[in-house]
Amino acid sequence: MTLEQMARIDTSYYDIDSTASVAEFLAVSKIYAREVVDHYDLTASVSDLEWTVSKRAKRRAGAVSYRDGVPKSVSLTWEFFETHGWEATAETIRHELVHVHLLNEAGDGSHGARFRALADELDTHVHCERFADPNWWIRCASCGAELVRYRRSKLVDEVESYRCGDCGGELRVVENTDNE
Structure with missing residues (x-):
């Protein structure tokens, strides 16, 4: 170069x-x-x-x-x-x-x-930072890991059927009230 x-x-x-x-x-x-x-x-x-x-x-x-x-x-x-x-x-x-x-x-x-x-x-990023608030947070009750969801999905609707991928803990859905 x-x-x-x-x-x-x-x-x-x-x-x-x-x-x-x-x-x-x-x-x-x-x-x-x-x-x-x-x-x-x-x-x-x-x-x-x-x-x-x-x-x-x-x-x-x-x-x-x-x-x-x-x-x-x-x-x-x-x-x-x-x-x-x-x-x-x-x-x-x-x-x-x-x-x-x-x-x-x-x-x-x-x-x-x-x-x-x-x-x-080229002085650019590999991944961009989050710029829009998600509609839901999926949080692990055991380790605190978080996932975001912008659209309703099976995970949002049936969270009790899933476990945390990090620790196996129970997941909970938290609706983002800041997004209203």
């Missing part, structure tokens, strides 16, 4: 806020993505990918959809952008471009060793 590539991209140049329209957000995201691809010499074609915004996602800041190991689209989560801003969203774009690159190079969409090494090089 050259000294020029080692220098980080100044994301403030692209800085937008949540007053932007979805179309403006996607336009800035794609222009930024092109600079990242060029800067780090990634095998990703921003123009060949469909770029979308999810206004429903609660557990992920972004996602790459692919078929047969070929990346098809990048989705960015609006609520993450609203709560964390452009800088964090730019980091998510770099994260998703690592996925696209590794899918193109090795057919690998995982967060494995190659992903972690490239994520470090």
Whole structure:
């Protein structure tokens, strides 16, 4: 890697806020993505990918959809952008471009060793922090382990049929009243 590539991209140049329209957000995201691809010499074609915004996602800041190991689209989560801003969203774009690159190079969409090494090089996270409050917490009465649930599920409805994966303790459902 050259000294020029080692220098980080100044994301403030692209800085937008949540007053932007979805179309403006996607336009800035794609222009930024092109600079990242060029800067780090990634095998990703921003123009060949469909770029979308999810206004429903609660557990992920972004996602790459692919078929047969070929990346098809990048989705960015609006609520993450609203709560964390452009800088964090730019980091998510770099994260998703690592996925696209590794899918193109090795057919690998995982967060494995190659992903972690490239994520470090691109100064991006491996997993994003929680940005939306869950509807339910599943808590172990014995060890205190916690799971979150954003949608009603069998675990939420039939918690007594399950045990803690860490200690085997009894699980309890706690409805998140802060989420109302």
